[in-house]
Amino acid sequence: MLELPDVEVLRKDLEKEIVGKRIKDVAVQSTGLVKPFHRNRPELIKALEGRKIDAVRRRGHTLFVDLDDEHTWVIDPGASGQLFRETATAEAGSDTHLTVSFTTGGAIHLSEEGSEPTASTGVVATEGAYEAAGVNPDALDPLDDNPTWMEFGRFLAAASSPLKLLLTDPQHVVGIGPMYSDEILWEAGLRHDRGSQTLSTQEVRRLYRAMHEVIFAAMKQVGASLEENEPVEDDEEIAEHLRVHGRDGLPCPRCRRPIVRTRIKKGIYTYRCERCMI
Numbered sequence: 001m002l003e004l005p006d007v008e009v010l011r012k013d014l015e016k017e018i019v020g021k022r023i024k025d026v027a028v029q030s031t032g033l034v035k036p037f038h039r040n041r042p043e044l045i046k047a048l049e050g051r052k053i054d055a056v057r058r059r060g061h062t063l064f065v066d067l068d069d070e071h072t073w074v075i076d077p078g079a080s081g082q083l084f085r086e087t088a089t090a091e092a093g094s095d096t097h098l099t100v101s102f103t104t105g106g107a108i109h110l111s112e113e114g115s116e117p118t119a120s121t122g123v124v125a126t127e128g129a130y131e132a133a134g135v136n137p138d139a140l141d142p143l144d145d146n147p148t149w150m151e152f153g154r155f156l157a158a159a160s161s162p163l164k165l166l167l168t169d170p171q172h173v174v175g176i177g178p179m180y181s182d183e184i185l186w187e188a189g190l191r192h193d194r195g196s197q198t199l200s201t202q203e204v205r206r207l208y209r210a211m212h213e214v215i216f217a218a219m220k221q222v223g224a225s226l227e228e229n230e231p232v233e234d235d236e237e238i239a240e241h242l243r244v245h246g247r248d249g250l251p252c253p254r255c256r257r258p259i260v261r262t263r264i265k266k267g268i269y270t271y272r273c274e275r276c277m278i
């Protein structure tokens with residue numbers, strides 16, 4: 001799953017490459033991809049073709065590409081969607097659900113394994129685009145909103161929720177998923193089930209610092225693989241840089257005790273060190 005750092009690196013890359021360009025051709029392979037936004041594929045194609053790109057924004061893990069007609073092209077990578085920059089002549093792969101090419105060259109491919117994508121894309125009015133894309137405008141985006149640690153402390157106290165669930169709940173926080181939430185909590189030395197309202201001032205500051213450190217380290221890592229022209233989410237490469245997530249049975253980098261995998265609720269697991277995270 002693409003999380004905030006991955007999508008922010010993509011956003012910067014796209015901003016550099018496509019702002020000012022005009023969309024030439026659009027091909028949509030699966031109707032499921034446009035479903036939440038449009039009745040059918042031609043609706044999306046009509047809304048995109050001929051439009052110029054004004055800006056590329058991000059909220060959580062969703063991209064908001066502003067067009068020159070007060071509409072915004074929303075790209076939600078879903079559970080496992082990937083975006084690739086390609087040459088205009090690059091052939092669509094079997095997993096490619098959408099290709100968009102530009103008049104001055106270059107193209108974007110949206111890919112996801114399987115015939116029924118969890119990714120979705122569509123064009124909505126720029127005003128109210130977050131709501132139209134199902135993104136809670138009041139949820140915290142740690143990078144975009146850039147709160148002070150004191151604001152973050154007030155946010156934690158008001159949310160009053162176990163930390164792992166809070167960090168991964170898009171009604172509270174957008175862009176942090178299963179992977180970076182585990183990394184942030186390990187970095188902060190805090191248990192997944194600590195209530196956000198029970199944190200001491202010192203713990204709030206630790207969590208705040210950990211969140212920034214993990215996000216910026218991940219962006220650096222993802223940016224480096226992008227420069228080597230590799231997919232943004234190369235699982236193995238990113239996994240090498242993870243401290244706890246997906247590493248059950250391996251030693252904690254801080255205390256060497258084996259990492260354990262704990263089920264929180266259906267489909268949600270956390271990887272943690274029982275000694276370092278309290």
Ligand SMILES: [Zn+2]
Binds near residue numbers: 255257275277
């Ligand atoms: Zn440990």
